[in-house]
Amino acid sequence: MTALQNPAPAKVVLSLTINGEPRQALVAPHRSLLEVLREDLELTGAKRGCDAGDCGACSVILDGRLVASCLTLALEAEGATLRTIEGVALDDRPDAALHPIQQSFARHAAVQCGFCTPGMVMATVALLEENPHPTEQEVRQGIAGNLCRCTGYSQIVEAILDAANAAPAAQTAGAPR
Numbered sequence: 001m002t003a004l005q006n007p008a009p010a011k012v013v014l015s016l017t018i019n020g021e022p023r024q025a026l027v028a029p030h031r032s033l034l035e036v037l038r039e040d041l042e043l044t045g046a047k048r049g050c051d052a053g054d055c056g057a058c059s060v061i062l063d064g065r066l067v068a069s070c071l072t073l074a075l076e077a078e079g080a081t082l083r084t085i086e087g088v089a090l091d092d093r094p095d096a097a098l099h100p101i102q103q104s105f106a107r108h109a110a111v112q113c114g115f116c117t118p119g120m121v122m123a124t125v126a127l128l129e130e131n132p133h134p135t136e137q138e139v140r141q142g143i144a145g146n147l148c149r150c151t152g153y154s155q156i157v158e159a160i161l162d163a164a165n166a167a168p169a170a171q172t173a174g175a176p177r
């Protein structure tokens with residue numbers, strides 16, 4: 001006797017705007033936004049660290065809110081506006097120069113292995129848009145969900161404070177066009 005098997009859930013077309021561009025993917029309902037970004041949409045800037053919401057390496061900005069894309073179902077992003085590290089890096093700069101936040105990270109040696117950096121930068125973008133002039137304590141709170149095993153955080157905090165004091169562009173990183 002043959003056991004009845006549940007059919008695979010039907011895939012659904014996901015449509016959203018990523019870094020100002022309309023994008024679509026055919027996704028199964030159980031897949032995370034991180035998986036779809038990395039495996040279907042060739043946006044590998046968001047990293048898979050813990051896959052459990054603990055490390056922040058997968059951080060993206062979904063409709064203006066910093067989220068862990070590993071804990072977000074891809075279909076939750078239907079119709080949304082998504083910003084990823086790829087958009088911050090480009091951000092209307094035809095010369096492909098790094099964004100001031102990224103430049104500040106480089107100046108302060110806030111990048112070592114670099115695995116946490118995309119998530120740190122996205123958390124910084126979200127922080128500075130909400131609070132353009134954070135105190136050191138507010139910076140530390142702003143990146144509390146992002147783990148770095150290399151730097152000891154001091155250089156990262158210095159880089160963020162420096163970026164906050166720099167050009168106004170630092171507060172509009174990757175904003176939807």
Ligand code: FES
Pocket residue numbers: 047048049050051052053054055056057058059068069070071
């Ligand atoms: S991979 Fe998403 S929080 Fe760690």
Ligand code: FES
Pocket residue numbers: 110111112113114115116117147148149150151
């Ligand atoms: S630079 Fe290596 S984890 Fe942060």
